[in-house]
Amino acid sequence: MHAVYIVKRFGVFLLIVWIAATLNFFLPRLSGEDPVRTKLLEEASLGGYVHAGIDNMVREYQQRFGLDKPLWRQYLTYLGQISHGDLNYSIANYPRTVVGMITEALPWTIGLLGVTTLFSFAAGTILGALLAWPRAPYWMRWLMPPLWALHAIPFFLLGLVLSWLLAFKLQWLPIFGGYSAGATPALSWGFVFDVLRHAVLPALSIVLVSVGGWALAMRGMMITTMGEDYITFAEAKGLHSATIFTRYCIRNAILPQTTGLALALGQILSGAVLVEAIFGYPGIGALLFQAIEENDFFLIQGIVFTVIVALGFATFVLDVIYPWLDPRISYSQS
Amino acid sequence: MSASVLRVERLRVAYDHPLGAVCAVDDVSFSLRPRERFGLVGESGSGKSTMALAILRLIKPPGHIEAGAVWFEDTALFSLTDEAMRGLRLASIAMVPQGSMNALNPVLRIREQIRDALADHRERLSRREFAARVCELLTQVGLPGEVADKYPHELSGGMKQRACIAIAIALRPKVIIADEPTSALDVVVQQQVMETLGHVQAELGAALILIGHDMGLMAQFVDRLGIMYAGRLVEAAPIGEIISAPRHPYTRMLIDSLPSLERKTGLRGIPGLAPLMRDLRSGCAFHPRCRVAEAGCRTRKPAMRDIADDISVACHRA
Numbered sequence: 001m002h003a004v005y006i007v008k009r010f011g012v013f014l015l016i017v018w019i020a021a022t023l024n025f026f027l028p029r030l031s032g033e034d035p036v037r038t039k040l041l042e043e044a045s046l047g048g049y050v051h052a053g054i055d056n057m058v059r060e061y062q063q064r065f066g067l068d069k070p071l072w073r074q075y076l077t078y079l080g081q082i083s084h085g086d087l088n089y090s091i092a093n094y095p096r097t098v099v100g101m102i103t104e105a106l107p108w109t110i111g112l113l114g115v116t117t118l119f120s121f122a123a124g125t126i127l128g129a130l131l132a133w134p135r136a137p138y139w140m141r142w143l144m145p146p147l148w149a150l151h152a153i154p155f156f157l158l159g160l161v162l163s164w165l166l167a168f169k170l171q172w173l174p175i176f177g178g179y180s181a182g183a184t185p186a187l188s189w190g191f192v193f194d195v196l197r198h199a200v201l202p203a204l205s206i207v208l209v210s211v212g213g214w215a216l217a218m219r220g221m222m223i224t225t226m227g228e229d230y231i232t233f234a235e236a237k238g239l240h241s242a243t244i245f246t247r248y249c250i251r252n253a254i255l256p257q258t259t260g261l262a263l264a265l266g267q268i269l270s271g272a273v274l275v276e277a278i279f280g281y282p283g284i285g286a287l288l289f290q291a292i293e294e295n296d297f298f299l300i301q302g303i304v305f306t307v308i309v310a311l312g313f314a315t316f317v318l319d320v321i322y323p324w325l326d327p328r329i330s331y332s333q334s
Numbered sequence: 335m336s337a338s339v340l341r342v343e344r345l346r347v348a349y350d351h352p353l354g355a356v357c358a359v360d361d362v363s364f365s366l367r368p369r370e371r372f373g374l375v376g377e378s379g380s381g382k383s384t385m386a387l388a389i390l391r392l393i394k395p396p397g398h399i400e401a402g403a404v405w406f407e408d409t410a411l412f413s414l415t416d417e418a419m420r421g422l423r424l425a426s427i428a429m430v431p432q433g434s435m436n437a438l439n440p441v442l443r444i445r446e447q448i449r450d451a452l453a454d455h456r457e458r459l460s461r462r463e464f465a466a467r468v469c470e471l472l473t474q475v476g477l478p479g480e481v482a483d484k485y486p487h488e489l490s491g492g493m494k495q496r497a498c499i500a501i502a503i504a505l506r507p508k509v510i511i512a513d514e515p516t517s518a519l520d521v522v523v524q525q526q527v528m529e530t531l532g533h534v535q536a537e538l539g540a541a542l543i544l545i546g547h548d549m550g551l552m553a554q555f556v557d558r559l560g561i562m563y564a565g566r567l568v569e570a571a572p573i574g575e576i577i578s579a580p581r582h583p584y585t586r587m588l589i590d591s592l593p594s595l596e597r598k599t600g601l602r603g604i605p606g607l608a609p610l611m612r613d614l615r616s617g618c619a620f621h622p623r624c625r626v627a628e629a630g631c632r633t634r635k636p637a638m639r640d641i642a643d644d645i646s647v648a649c650h651r652a
Contacts, residue, residue, distance in 0.1 A: 229436040235392050236431065237451045237501065238423030247450060248439055255441075326441060327485040 006320055013316040020308035024301050025078050029071065036061045038295055039091055065089070065298075087302035092294040098302035101287060106306075108178050109276070109283030112199055113268040116206040121261050123207070124214020129250050131215060132222030135241055144215070151212030156274045159205035163279070167201060174198050176280040202279040217260065221253035228252075255326050259318065266314035269307040338365035338405075339541045340389070340427070340509050345402035347381070347388045350395075356611045358384040358397070360565040363638065366509065366541045371532075373544045373552040373573070375588075376562030377608050382545045385562075386511045390429060391419050406509065425455055428507035430499055430531070432514045437498055438486040444472075444497050445482040451504050471500040474537070475530050492523035496530060503534050510535060511543045516551070528555055549592055553577055558644075561585050564609055564619035567638060571645040581647040583624045618650070626651050 037058045044054060062068045065088070066077055081088065087098035130136040131144055150158065167175035174180065179194050225231065226249055234248045272285030280286070284303060291299035323329045347359040359381040366372050374382050387393050389404050391411060404411040406426055411419065423429075431437035439447060448468050452459065459467060469479040475496040486494055495515060502510060512531060516524040532555065535542045544556055552559055553573060560570040561582060569582040580586040587604045606623035618624070621631040628651070636648045 229431060230439045232387075232392065233429070233431045233437040233498070233501075234439070234450075236390055236423055236429035237454075238420050238425065239450055239454045240420070243450055243454055247442065251441055252439065328440060328487050 009316055009319045013312050016312040017309055021082055024305050025075055028297050088298040090296055090299045092296040098298050102302055102306055105284040105287045109272045112202055113272055116203045117264050117268060120207050120210040121214055124211040125218045125257055128215035128218025129222050132219045133245060147212035147215055150208050155205050155209035156278050158209055159278050162205050163201055173201050178282045202275050202281055218257055221256055222249055225249050225253040258325060262314045262318035266311035269310050339368045339407060340366040341405040343403045345388060346400040347384050347393055347397060348400045349397045353612060357565050362567045364560055364570055368541055369539055371542045371556040373556035373559040374562060375547050375552055380562040381565040382562055383513055386513045386545055390423055424451055425505040426507055427509040428502040430502045430510060430512040430515050432517055435518055438494060440486055443483055443485055448501055448504055451501055455505055471504055474534055475500045491519050492527055495527050499531055503538060506538050508540050510540050513545045549588060569647045575645055581652040582649045583626050584620050
């Protein structure tokens with residue numbers, strides 16, 4: 001029963017990936033632009049003169065990238081390639097591969113945004129639950145207005161303010177990058193500490209902005225849950241308030257939060273663009289930004305494809321664990 | 335020393351409201367003898383459920399208990415610490431909620447909901463003892479043992495109601511308060527559930543307060559009946575007395591409004607509406623709808639008084 005459900009869900013996931021791949025393939029080609037020619041002309045104009053043999057070069061490169069073949073052939077080759085995890089070469093950084101560039105950038109993004117998203121979720125959910133709980137310490141109520149205010153500020157703005165204050169004025173933290181210029185990435189205490197120091201600013205701006213949102217959503221769900229009949233019955237059963245809080249209130253209120261978490265985790269990659277651009281963080285967002293600037297079709301496609309696969313995968317994981325969290329959603333249905 | 339297992343004395347529960355406090359339960363006194371089945375009827379908003387919650391000290395703001403006392407045997411409930419009161423719930427006074435709807439936590443199995451109740455009352459059982467206990471409880475309410483591993487949404491309304499009864503009797507309480515336990519069930523299931531409830535009550539030797547608004551059901555089930563109107567208890571008497579010789583005009587009209595097999599005339603209702611609790615006028619709350627009201631009824635509030643053995647009524651004209 002469970003196996004059938006999981007296989008079905010996985011099928012849906014593959015379908016999403018296929019549709020995404022197809023759109024990803026056709027959309028840029030419908031624009032009618034020729035990336036190779038654009039690139040070469042750009043380089044040529046930088047050099048100050050128009051190369052005489054540019055048409056030959058374009059043809060040569062198009063052959064090398066397979067762009068001279070009919071569209072359906074290109075499509076089939078493309079599907080074959082991505083099924084092997086081959087996302088072609090970067091146009092702007094030839095001969096580096098798209099996969100190589102993405103795998104290099106991905107750990108930075110997952111490290112920064114994955115950790116901050118999970119942390120904000122956990123902190124915000126606990127905070128929101130306590131804010132709705134009449135027995136929570138009174139001082140907690142004072143936390144809510146500042147968190148709401150921070151939640152309303154776009155995080156790139158908060159990021160700018162924080163980096164001005166903490167990095168520029170007070171000079172407590174580095175202003176830019178994932179690690180100090182000149183440091184060699186290695187698994188040493190010094191380097192790890194350096195990376196953490198660089199992560200504080202972007203992490204702080206993301207966490208401060210998003211905690212309020214999680215807390216607000218959780219508080220709302222808690223209040224709804226606390227009005228349910230089963231809470232009154234739980235009280236009439238003479239349960240400890242801690243039992244009611246965790247097993248009857250939070251356990252039920254957290255269900256929509258989990259959906260939110262899965263979606264938030266899936267959107268990490270796309271959400272990374274602004275943060276990483278502001279803080280010069282060497283992650284996937286910065287890479288996408290750079291790819292768009294350089295008109296690097298294959299790199300853009302590769303990143304967008306990765307984002308969609310990540311979102312699809314997050315949804316798939318959620319689909320698999322949700323019936324376990326909420327027994328009303330059963331494996332046998334849908 | 336006292337013959338009653340539960341005694342409610344001049345209980346008064348108010349809900350704060352910007353336009354002035356509303357008295358949902360106003361000066362209600364009654365007592366419950368061991369093993370007795372006491373019914374409480376009244377229309378919606380007459381304070382029945384509020385009273386049930388007040389006995390368990392579960393009134394939440396903006397509501398609060400304003401005055402009065404509740405005695406369980408020789409314990410004054412309102413002077414207990416919160417922790418002592420918590421320990422008393424379920425163990426001594428248990429509530430059976432309207433369980434067919436939403437009284438069970440949707441994400442926990444029935445077994446876990448019983449386990450929580452036992453664990454928080456320091457019932458230390460081995461796994462095997464616990465399994466046997468759950469099975470025994472479910473059998474007592476007429477459910478198969480497999481129900482323990484079901485989630486509430488996998489049960490029918492009647493089964494959920496039985497599961498609620500099983501939880502309520504888990505610690506063999508001396509008082510069971512059943513708050514409209516069958517109001518969302520069809521009559522056949524209602525009958526079965528009431529039989530189960532009566533059966534476990536007799537088995538435990540517990541006293542029972544049955545809250546509802548179905549006079550027919552009460553007539554079949556309870557020993558004594560209390561009639562509530564606008565937050566006040568207006569009549570309390572053995573069920574036979576109430577049915578054959580109702581003293582309060584409201585009770586009389588309630589009885590008259592029951593459909594009868596002999597009388598084939600149309601149904602008779604009680605003209606008018608229940609009063610808004612916020613602007614209760616002086617005097618008897620029922621006087622605007624009363625057929626026998628006189629001048630005094632408009633100004634003086636009638637107090638509950640005993641007019642015969644075990645019969646008390648709050649009416650100037652009774």
